[in-house]
Amino acid sequence: MRYRYFPGCTLKGQAKNMENTTLAAATALGIELVELEEWQCCGAVFPLYEDELISLLSPVRTLAAAEGEPLVSLCAACHHVLKRAQELMQRNEDARHKVTEFLEIDYKGEGRVLHFLEVLRDDLGFDKLAEMIKKPLEGRKAAAYYGCLLLRPSKVMQFDDPENPTIMEDFLQALGAEVVKSPYRTECCGAYLSVTEEGVAADTVARILDSARKAGAEMLITACPLCRYNLENCAAEDGKEPVKVYYFSELLAEAMGLQFDDLMAKAIERRRSSDVGSS
Amino acid sequence: MSAAANKTRLVEEMKAQSGQDPSQCFQCAKCSAACPVTAAMDLLPHQVIRYLQMGMEEELLKSKTPWICASCFTCAARCPRDLDLARMMEGIRLSMLRCREGNKFGPADLTPEQLEKLPQQALVSGFRKYNK
Amino acid sequence: MARTGVFVCHCGTNIAGTVDIDQSVEASRGFPGVVHAGEYRYLCSEMGQDLIKNAIEEHNLDRVVVGTCSPRMHENTFRKAAAEAGLNPYMLEVANIREHCSWVHREMDEATPKAIALLRAAAAKVALNDPLDIPELDVEKRALIIGGGIAGIQAALDIAEAGYVVDIVEREPSIGGRMAQLEKTFPTLDCSACILTPKMVEAAQHPNVNLITYSEIDEVKGFVGQFDVKIRQKARSVDSVKCTGCGICWEKCPSKAPSEFEMGMAKRKAIYVPFPQAVPNVPVIDRDNCLYFKKGRCQICAKECPPEAIDFEQQDVVIERRYGAIIVATGFDQLDPSIYGEYGYGQHPDILTGLEFERLFNASGPTGGKVVRLSDGKPPRNVVFIQCIGSRDKARGMNYCSKICCMFTAKQAILLKEKVPDARSYVFYIDVRTAGKGYEEFQRRAAEEYDVAYLRGQVGKIFPEEDHLVVHGVDSLSGKIVEIKADMVVLAAASIARCDAPEVGRKVGINSDSYHFFNEAHPKLRPVETHTAGVFIAGACQAPKDIPDTVAQASAAAVKAIGLLSKEKLQGEACTAEVIQDECSGCLNCIAVCPYTAITEVEIEERHHGGTLKRTVAQVNPSLCQGCGSCTATCRSGSINLKGFTNEQILAEVDAICL
Secondary structure: OEEEEEOOHHHHOOOHHHHHHHHHHHHHHOOEEEEOOOOOOOOOOOOOOOOOOHHHHHHHHHHHHOOOOOEEEOOHHHHHHHHHHHHHHHHOHHHHHHHHHHHOOOOOOOOOEEEHHHHHHHHHOHHHHHHOOOOOOOOOEEEEOOOOOOOOOHHHHOOOOOOOOOHHHHHHHHOOOEEEOOOOOOOOOOOOHHHHOHHHHHHHHHHHHHHHHHOOOOEEEEOOHHHHHHHHHOOOOOOOOOOEEEEHHHHHHHHOOOOHHHHHHHHHHHHHHHHHHHO | OOOOOOOOHHHHHHHHHHOOOHHHOOOOOHHHHHOOOHHHOOOOHHHHHHHHHHOOHHHHHHOOHHHHOOOOOHHHHHOOOOOOHHHHHHHHHHHHHHHOOOOOOOHHHOOHHHHHHOOHHHHHHHHHHHOO | OOOEEEEEEOOOOOOOOOOOHHHHHHHHOOOOOEEEEEEEOOOOOHHHHHHHHHHHHHOOOOEEEEEEOOHHHHHHHHHHHHHHOOOOHHHEEEEEOOOOOHHHOOOHHHHHHHHHHHHHHHHHHHOOOOOOOOOEEEOOOEEEEEOOOHHHHHHHHHHHHOOOEEEEEOOOOOOOOHHHHOOEEOOOOEEHHHHHHHHHHHHHHOOOEEEEOOEEEEEEEEEOOEEEEEEEEOOOOEOOOOOOOOOHHHHHOOOEEEOOOOOOOOEEEOEEOOOOOOOOOOOEEOOOOOHHHHHOOOOHHHHHOOOOOEOOOOOOEEEEEEEOEEEEOOOEEEOOHHHOHHHOEOOEOOEEEHHHHHHHOOOOOOOOOOOOOOOOOOOOOEEEEEEEEOOOOOOOOOOOOOOOHHHHHHHHHHHHHHHOOOOEEEEEEOOOOOOOOOHHHHHHHHHHHOOOEEEEOOEEEEEEEOOEEEEEEEEOOOOEEEEEEEOEEEEEEOEEEOOOHHHHHHHHOOOEOOOOOEOOOEOOOEOOEOOOOOEEEOHHHOOOOOHHHHHHHHHHHHHHHHHHHOOOEEEOOOOOEEEOOOOOOOOOHHHHHOOOOOEEEEEEEEEEOOEEEEEEEEEEOOOOOOOOOHHHHHOOOOOEEEOOEOHHHHHHHHHHHHO
């Protein structure tokens, strides 16, 4: 199984561990992720006014760079922007002409745009994944935290049922964890409001963590670096039982029995080869 | 009160640029019931649409609410009228950024600690949202 | 040579406002065969009709063209007028210069030439008209009612009282329908069973009413007055004649299945009657859940049955019967709110639909009439009702208002307070709609005397926490977010068309709207008729409806059916198809397209070079033909003509417009 891979800025920065653990696990699972050459920003936010074409240049360039092969990303925000930009390219002919002419590329909205979790569910299969688990996360009470960007708008994202998603729970089940459902698993964490309106994010995060705690979760998994940042940094220290936050890929690597040393070695190896490629 | 159901420039632009027509809203307020960040808003989400219906553009541009909206799309997912309020909020923000205040927020507004700790994604999307 | 008269109507200013009447009359005088032309302000008035009648006599006219509104409006009026003046009514043609002309144009210099062209076309056509005879058809003096809910029962009783035999075909083992599931009825709070069961029994005992329960319609053929219907009576596995309804069989039956009548909240046996007052009180064996049918053993019911009424060998029986009229009264379904993930319906036992909650009040319901939480059996303190679940929702539900929810919610809140005096009800609503006699007063009583808190707004999310449900909503009037710790949540799920309504519509030959509710012939003036003559509709299969409206519509449909059955003969269609057998090539494509099975093949003998030759051709049965014209359009050799719309007439019209 071969995919083009778009990391995005955060995975080379604050969320390095999401990339490291994913790449290590992917290799073990026989999933080849070929990093796009000279990739740039995904665009960060999808423009909600259709004359904001400038914000589409970056994601459309990325989509075209996949050359029709399936394009995988890990960061929920990157995936959201890429998927919606693709849908806009398919739907709005006028915008497509303007953007592709400006970029001097030929792109008509083709190619599958996938989040890595979708690769595991749809292409590999969670049954298959479960068979390949070496160290099941037995007895670990884990809850999924989906956030917004993977799920909504569901007509475009087509990731899962936006109100009752199951993909992350099914993933955790495949890893052998004890799955706990929390009612706030699809509510917004406050997103970039943590930058400008800290109080708002503190509120949303407290609700999410409280509800996970009440449901009996020891840990939450997420696919979004910003969700993780908010969940870890915005809640008031109130002495309650802590709920740990992980990237989904960290638990995946652990359940695959990949040692920290292996991960580091593989990461360093990759870093070297990508340094060679880009310098 | 400004003239009810005024066809303001903002509303006309909103229809053209996001396909969202505030007159389709019947004020069931499900958006407000669904919104996770109402606590910090001075106008509830359904009131924002009401103001658009009433042509109260000036009042809207003074409101905090569009800047509190985090574009989580929960309102749009649950709206029985199939309206995308996140897109309307974006329209109000853009209206302000494009011809009024200019940049609302930039790197200079952040502390060194924040710059160190925040994920890149937050910085880029924050600047994208609050700057033109 | 034709002697045609042309009459142009002003229709006040409806036509005259955009069409130059004088110019049209003047132009008409020059059409071939026209010997007289005139105009009048309102031709459909008695004065107008007299004008036509007098002209026919005075000018010895043999054909008439009227330039008026659509023939759907007044064709009959003018045909009768022509007939009174001694013409065959089919010697008159209508040029529609209102809907087709004056109403769709603004400029007189555009509309006037078009009106003249339409008049010229009608004059060209009428020149080729032949007198037609209206055939007379027999009427089978028996009515069929599909659906045995309150609508079907009411219509059946009305028809039976008028002296006609009527059959009710009901899919379920008992008649009664949705009303049988209700505890009380708004706005008077009568016990539903107390007012329904007497009617059920009356239907069962009436000499003119036949109940054909546990049965469905297989096929409907024929036409008004003579519908030939196949009814499939499903194998009940119980001999209805022998069965005494003693109940030993369902007491002893060891196999259970979810009860449809109790909305799946309670179990019934594999041999069962749906509810205690079932009519007929004869059980059926649900073969999917019966141990004997599944595994070949058990037969306890047969062993225990005193009159030996159990019959495992019973087969489906197809009853073939002719009816003069059909009333469709198939009722409604309730939308499944699990499509709204945010409400958590289906994931928690204390989140119910309106109809499910209703059953909790009923003495024979799943809780024996105690209003308690299904999760722990405790009476609820706080109950949240949410309106418009799937109604007024074009994104995920139905765009229409379900009409009954505001009232049944007020009713349930009142009943709750009476059963559980400690309980408090909260109603989230968008608008309270209570148009109806005594309805507004009833809803206000709920708010004012029964302490029901009405909150204007919707609910964003419901989730369980500890032993309650957290309801996160908003009150838009105060602009406040409201969070309620609820013990139960009741969702007023939309009333929707039966899932198999499109199939029923196809079988009976009536169409439906985009929501699959059956269409009436006219939304105001023909509310119980359909576009298929002899087929009427009643109740919630036409649109969401409460009981008073349903019963009123059922009686109206019954009157229409009685009016039809009371006729000695029906007037048939004069404009029927006719095969020119000399020209027919015998391809028989017409048979395939005829929706009325009016065309058959027939062998004719022809003389050919001195000998005789046998040849297959098509033949139309004029009493079955409804004049739809499908065959004439299909016929490759142009050898089928529709009387009144012959190929020559149509071409003459086209020529008159184009040349």
